[in-house]
Amino acid sequence: MSPADPGEALAREHIVYADYQSAKPLDPRVVTAMLPYFTEKFGNAASLHGVGDVATAALEEARARVAAFFGAEPREIVFTSGATEASNLALVGYALRNRRKGDHVIISEAEHISILNIAKYLEKNGFRVTRLPIDLYGRVSAKKLRARITDETILVSVQWASSEIGTVQPIAEIAEMLEGTGIALHSDAVAAEGLMPIDTGVVPVSLLSLSSNDLYGPRGLGALYVRQGVQVAPVLLGGGQERGLRSGSEDLASIVGMAEAADILGAEMGVEVSRIQAIRDRLAERVLAEIPDSHLNGHPEQRLPNNAHFRFDAVEGEAMVLSLRDGGIAASTGSACSSKTLEPSHTLLSCGLLHEEAHGSLEFTFGRWSREDDVERIMAALPGVIARLRALSPLYKTTAPAAT
Amino acid sequence: MKSTQYTEKTLEHFRNPRNVGTLEGPNVAVGRVGNPVCGDMMDIYIDVEDDRIKDIKFQTFGCGSAVATSSMITELVQGMTLDEALKVSRGDVADALDGLPPIKMHCSNLAADALHEAIKNWRAGIKPEDAMATPVEKSCHPIPAAVAEVEIQNLDEYGGKGFYRKVDDLSELADQRVVVLDTGDRAAQLAIDLTDQTARAVLMTTGKEPSVSPAVRSALRLSDVKVLAEAQPLELLGEGELERIRVHDLSEDEEYELTADVFVVLE
Numbered sequence: 001m002s003p004a005d006p007g008e009a010l011a012r013e014h015i016v017y018a019d020y021q022s023a024k025p026l027d028p029r030v031v032t033a034m035l036p037y038f039t040e041k042f043g044n045a046a047s048l049h050g051v052g053d054v055a056t057a058a059l060e061e062a063r064a065r066v067a068a069f070f071g072a073e074p075r076e077i078v079f080t081s082g083a084t085e086a087s088n089l090a091l092v093g094y095a096l097r098n099r100r101k102g103d104h105v106i107i108s109e110a111e112h113i114s115i116l117n118i119a120k121y122l123e124k125n126g127f128r129v130t131r132l133p134i135d136l137y138g139r140v141s142a143k144k145l146r147a148r149i150t151d152e153t154i155l156v157s158v159q160w161a162s163s164e165i166g167t168v169q170p171i172a173e174i175a176e177m178l179e180g181t182g183i184a185l186h187s188d189a190v191a192a193e194g195l196m197p198i199d200t201g202v203v204p205v206s207l208l209s210l211s212s213n214d215l216y217g218p219r220g221l222g223a224l225y226v227r228q229g230v231q232v233a234p235v236l237l238g239g240g241q242e243r244g245l246r247s248g249s250e251d252l253a254s255i256v257g258m259a260e261a262a263d264i265l266g267a268e269m270g271v272e273v274s275r276i277q278a279i280r281d282r283l284a285e286r287v288l289a290e291i292p293d294s295h296l297n298g299h300p301e302q303r304l305p306n307n308a309h310f311r312f313d314a315v316e317g318e319a320m321v322l323s324l325r326d327g328g329i330a331a332s333t334g335s336a337c338s339s340k341t342l343e344p345s346h347t348l349l350s351c352g353l354l355h356e357e358a359h360g361s362l363e364f365t366f367g368r369w370s371r372e373d374d375v376e377r378i379m380a381a382l383p384g385v386i387a388r389l390r391a392l393s394p395l396y397k398t399t400a401p402a403a404t
Numbered sequence: 405m406k407s408t409q410y411t412e413k414t415l416e417h418f419r420n421p422r423n424v425g426t427l428e429g430p431n432v433a434v435g436r437v438g439n440p441v442c443g444d445m446m447d448i449y450i451d452v453e454d455d456r457i458k459d460i461k462f463q464t465f466g467c468g469s470a471v472a473t474s475s476m477i478t479e480l481v482q483g484m485t486l487d488e489a490l491k492v493s494r495g496d497v498a499d500a501l502d503g504l505p506p507i508k509m510h511c512s513n514l515a516a517d518a519l520h521e522a523i524k525n526w527r528a529g530i531k532p533e534d535a536m537a538t539p540v541e542k543s544c545h546p547i548p549a550a551v552a553e554v555e556i557q558n559l560d561e562y563g564g565k566g567f568y569r570k571v572d573d574l575s576e577l578a579d580q581r582v583v584v585l586d587t588g589d590r591a592a593q594l595a596i597d598l599t600d601q602t603a604r605a606v607l608m609t610t611g612k613e614p615s616v617s618p619a620v621r622s623a624l625r626l627s628d629v630k631v632l633a634e635a636q637p638l639e640l641l642g643e644g645e646l647e648r649i650r651v652h653d654l655s656e657d658e659e660y661e662l663t664a665d666v667f668v669v670l671e
Contacts, residue, residue: 133647133663136581136604147643295603316443318467322410322418344443352581352604352663354632356440392424392471394447394463395440 003028007369016329016374020306020367021163021191026257027216027368033260034218037253044249046241055252062252062259069215069262070208070225071199078224078242079255083190083211084114086224089235089246090186090207091118094155095127097233101182102152108132108140108169109350110162112188116346119157132158134350137299138167142177155184160198160208163191164334164347164363165298166307172203179204184230190214194265195273195304206230212254216368217261221254276366277305283364283375284308291383297348297361308364311353314396315360315389323389327381334361356395410468411502417472422479425461427451434532435521438514439656444470447536448478448518452526456485462518469508473497473515486523492516537612557639562667566646569671574601580665582606583649585637586614591670592624599628606664608632610654632662640667 006025010017043055064074080086095105107119109131119129130148132140140158149156156178161168171187178185184206189198194215200208208225212218226232226245238247265272287294293313312320317333324331334345344358364378390396410418427449438445444466451459460482462474477497481489494516498504525535559567571577571594579602584595586609598605607614607629614624614631624631634654641648641661648661 133642135665136579136602144643314465316466316470319418319471322415322468326419350663352606354606354630354662355442355660357630359440359443392421392463393465394436394445395465 003031005369007371010369014328016377018364018366018370018374018378019330019332020370021363021365022332023219024213024216024367025369026213026218027261027264029264030217030257030260034253034257037256041252043252045252046239046249058256059250059252062255065259066210066223066255066262069266070193070210071201072225073228075243076200076225076228078226078245079250079258080222080224080246081220081251082222083188083209083214084222085236085246086209086211086222087114087186087188088118089224089232090209090226091115091122091155091157092235093232093245094184094186094207094230095122097231098154098184102150102154104128104130104150104152105155105157106130106132106145106148106153107157108134108159110134110138110140110165110167110169110347111157111159112163112190113346115157115159115188128152134167134347136352137302138162138165138297138347138351139299139302140169140174142170142173145174146177149181149183153183155186157186157188160187160189160192161196161304162298162347164345165309165351166191166304166365167299168192168196168302168304171205175204191304194269195276195306197269200225200227207232212258212261215258215261215265217258218254221251221258223258272368273305276368276370279366279370279372279375280306280308280364282372283378286375286379287382290379291386294386297351297353304365306366306370308366309361310363311348311357311361312386313357313360314393315386317359317361319389320360320362320385323385324378324381327377327385329378329381332363332365334358334363409505410472411504414469414472414501414504417475417501418468421462421471421475423461423475423482424463425449426463427459427461431458431526432532433522433526433530434535435518435523435525436536437518437521438466438470440465441653441656443467444514446470446474446514446518448474448515448522449532450519450522450526452486455487456483457481457489458483466514467508469504470514472501473504474518476500477515477519481519486526490520490523492519556637556669559640559669562640562642562646565644566642566664566666567640568666568668571668574598577601577666579603581663582666582668583608583632583637583662583664585609585667585669586611586616587670589616589620591668592616592620592629594668594670595629596623596627603628604630606630606632606662608635608637608651610634610636635662637667 041054043051045056045059063077067074067077105127123129134140158169160171175185186207187205188209190211206227210223212221234245236247241247295311297309321333348358431452435448447463449461450457460478464471464474494513497515581604582598583606584591595605595607636652637649638652639650640646649664651662652659
């Protein structure tokens with residue numbers, strides 16, 4: 001039995017899936033590659049017998065393939081339970097291990113909520129954290145970063161690209177600026193991986209948080225790239241696996257899955273990304289042209305090729321997502337009403353948007369099984385959804401009052 | 405419970421809201437609650453005859469449950485006497501929708517509050533236009549009349565580093581987040597002109613609307629200038645150059661920080 005094709009499954013259910021940033025299906029080829037490691041090659045890499053040796057060989061081969069995709073050495077890859085754990089290991093592990101050098105950490109205001117919360121944890125534990133502002137388009141500036149560096153600064157964390165508004169950060173410029181200063185640079189590459197080249201041989205970051213699912217591999221697995229010579233203390237203690245940096249028996253099937261996913265992207269990324277970008281470009285062009293009072297959030301050019309992030313005046317985000325759901329379209333929003341805190345997206349507010357604008361955001365992210373036809377389906381529904389919600393809204397004044 | 409796990413009844417009211425719109429006439433009152441800043445705002449109109457709610461309409465900006473609760477409350481109280489309608493509580497609205505996710509309960513508060521506000525206004529003889537011009541009860545705050553007299557701390561600290569009293573060359577502000585304080589037509593015109601240079605030009609005013617002439621007002625409406633009303637700048641913040649403005653939200657009586665690169669108060 002071979003695994004179902006995600007594209008066929010979505011078509012059967014008549015769903016347009018435009019929320020690849022939240023979750024990606026596994027590529028069926030990845031599932032096929034993983035299967036033997038559940039039942040046949042099930043050994044523990046720590047065992048001394050032959051079954052264990054098979055596992056060890058598979059683990060190290062997979063590590064080498066993942067490393068190669070990111071231009072790294074195999075020994076620089078530490079497998080974790082996901083990108084969140086990788087970021088905990090990066091920030092907490094680095095800060096604790098290097099405390100004697102200083103107590104100051106800088107993170108950007110555009111970081112994912114996981115990084116923001118790890119930074120708060122560091123503050124509670126005696127570190128000082130400075131938040132680096134972003135510009136209108138969500139980008140940090142190397143100049144503003146430089147102004148915040150002190151003698152006590154040990155670590156800077158700036159994402160490769162925003163998972164939310166898709167803005168790509170000038171990470172190469174920042175890495176170059178920090179090189180030789182002794183200050184480590186961590187980058188959360190989750191949103192960018194698989195969509196643009198990430199080569200640690202070209203961009204000298206110290207630490208890189210990675211996720212398997214964002215390569216169309218299994219969830220529940222990630223990795224931290226730790227540049228040779230960068231010292232990190234473990235945050236998960238136990239049997240000393242992963243060179244002592246991440247204890248717990250390795251999830252071999254998932255690791256093989258991540259390696260397979262990386263290989264597929266290594267071969268297909270160029271073609272795949274141009275195809276996805278054409279779909280995204282078409283949607284952005286049509287939305288901005290056909291829906292009045294619509295705006296693109298994030299940077300017009302320096303953005304992830306699969307991301308279209310809009311806001312619509314006088315319409316609330318959750319109401320848009322719910323309405324689109326009725327039309328079989330899966331999208332997401334940064335509105336407060338979809339979150340647990342009832343606060344709108346911190347990234348949009350840091351870009352300078354007002355609260356009511358941040359509440360009106362709608363994000364589409366495309367991926368491997370997106371089709372040109374998806375844009376037609378979205379545009380068949382979206383203008384009507386916006387018009388209906390505006391007719392309900394006391395804030396939208398340019399239309400005549402609605403009647404029932 | 406996930407915020408999107410609404411009951412079928414809630415979703416049905418969201419999809420097909422009853423009694424959407426506005427009302428006019430001598431016996432109409434309106435209750436306005438919420439604030440777009442918080443992501444929801446509601447107007448409930450009632451037409452009263454013989455102390456009964458003869459007709460009721462609503463307009464809502466907000467999430468799924470904000471729409472559904474406003475729709476439901478208009479159905480619940482149609483035809484009721486005002487006293488009966490005043491007894492309809494937040495809980496009643498949620499119950500009528502077969503329950504709301506806990507995080508969404510504040511939305512049912514809003515619908516009941518808007519209705520109660522409308523009845524209160526009707527009894528006090530407050531006309532819809534006055535009701536909508538007055539801040540709602542909890543957010544009452546005296547609004548300073550003379551904008552230019554607003555006192556802002558540490559302006560000079562950022563002179564030339566994000567704070568300007570005049571702008572000679574607009575192109576210097578390209579791609580900057582510019583906030584212009586409303587000091588009349590010239591300020592509004594500057595904000596409009598800036599939209600050629602940047603995607604973010606904000607006209608900040610302490611009033612409900614900018615203090616500009618009718619001609620400039622319509623130009624403002626057609627432009628991409630974002631008007632930030634009922635906002636009082638308190639302090640400029642930033643590391644060596646302007647990065648944020650601490651703002652007093654006069655309608656909610658709360659403070660927040662607005663991200664900005666440039667703040668202009670014309671001489």
